[in-house]
Amino acid sequence: MLKKIREKRDQLNKSERKVADTILLNPSVVTQLSIAALAKSAGVSEPTVNRFCRSFLSKGFPDFKIQLAKSLVSGSLFVTRSVEQNDSAEQYTDKIFTSTIATLDAARKQVDVQAIATVVDHLVQAKQIAFFGLGASGSVARDAQHKFFRFNLPVVAYDDVLMQRMVAAASHTGDVIVIISYTGRTKDLVEIAQLANSTGATVIGITLENSPLAKVCPVVLSVPHVENTDIYMPMISRLTQLTLLDVLATGLTLKRGEGFHQHLDKIKQSLQSTRYAIEEK
């Protein structure tokens, strides 16, 4: 909303621009103002404010106020500002969390649900699953292995190119190979994907849309592009990948049905003895 106002600001005429500026200056208080009060503080007449509101696809001033109020909430939750050199611990902590949340929210809105369903179907039928990733995505692959191993499936994860190449070459129909790469521009992985394709294995890419890797994977779960924070090291992109894998694991659990929960419980219980009991309060 505020963004819309900012964009349209320059196309407005003098008086309406005054209104826009007044709102942008302090959007949250405008929320509690009457049309007369806003008109006065912007130095214009009431109808001008009304006209302004209408030009922002609202029914009138009260309607506009409600839309504004709404946008302020979601706005304040998700306004990502990039970290700056002199930020205090509090500031950068908040910024990192906020932009992480914003990215996940963006991902949520963009996920191709159809693709999720397709991937889950492939995974359900898989005789064997391999997760490939390099660098930061290597730990994502390992994490996936941990999760999917609980499904009683042969699952492997590799984070070095040679092993990946060998496994890809040796794969056959019924095997599923999931290749994780944020940028999708790592040459080796693209080659490995092509290699695996030719053996009849199902190749699934978790990567940036339209990337070279995405283009050679028959099935792609696309990860939205991340703005700010990943400049110096992969941070947020990873979390999206992990969350997507969580979604896949959940989908798989559901497909397996009720009885399968017992199996998961068993695994969980097997860890009991390594732990301290939960204390009663």
Next chain:
Amino acid sequence: MLKKIREKRDQLNKSERKVADTILLNPSVVTQLSIAALAKSAGVSEPTVNRFCRSFLSKGFPDFKIQLAKSLVSGSLFVTRSVEQNDSAEQYTDKIFTSTIATLDAARKQVDVQAIATVVDHLVQAKQIAFFGLGASGSVARDAQHKFFRFNLPVVAYDDVLMQRMVAAASHTGDVIVIISYTGRTKDLVEIAQLANSTGATVIGITLENSPLAKVCPVVLSVPHVENTDIYMPMISRLTQLTLLDVLATGLTLKRGEGFHQHLDKIKQSLQSTRYAIEEK
């Protein structure tokens, strides 16, 4: 807001309860109604609605509407519902993302900024850093290694108990050992923490507040308790840990100052040749 209304519902008198029910039935449309329209559809008079609004600490009906609208936004973003057996791909995808976001948001509000600052200070001074984790937290530890290695520091990560025990025993003052465990109830890790403590190393725990592990770590970054989804496998808890590590890495980057960016750039460029160039559109 809706929660408040639900709570107060039983204390209201007949007519006001009608109003409450009408609002709860369809909160989002109420947002666009006038006081008269709402009164009519609830089958009461306008002043009743007004009285109702006042009893919810608002100045009047319009004010109430704005508050309601606001609460609907933040509400709809963060209402986590647990995954159910018959959920469609769309449903469980959304649920996983939503509860992940909600958890991160909760974490954001609960992080002990002071602890973050303290940990960063320790990391800055560290001669050597070791990340320990088992199972799912093992991949978190590896991920941390990837990230912190870029700081030109000797960083190691171990996900097996024996190595961890040996490293802990061999550590000395100036070494920092970060132990990652969601539950904080793994016996081995608690023992390892104690062992490392006795050698003079700085032991930092990333774990649940008040857990056995937290109690033996001089410095603790606490991860808030996760409700729903982690029943069968660690999913969301992990993401909080990772985000906290991102925050630490960011803090460290800032402490290192401007000149350090060049170093990070160099690392990034070293990966260039393994990649396909970014295509022009």
Next chain:
DNA sequence: AATAATGTGGTAATATAACTACCAAATATG
């Protein structure tokens, strides 16, 4: 340069919505 035409902004009237004061009915309570 003068005039028409369009755009811009305001005044005043009108309609609408919200609120207040007051009253009536219903339900308690002694």
Next chain:
DNA sequence: CATATTTGGTAGTTATATTACCACATTATT
């Protein structure tokens, strides 16, 4: 059973928003 007290509504008042209309300014055109 009578009297309080709570509850809900009517009608009037005030505030608020909207519309219709007009005036001024700016610009284009002859």
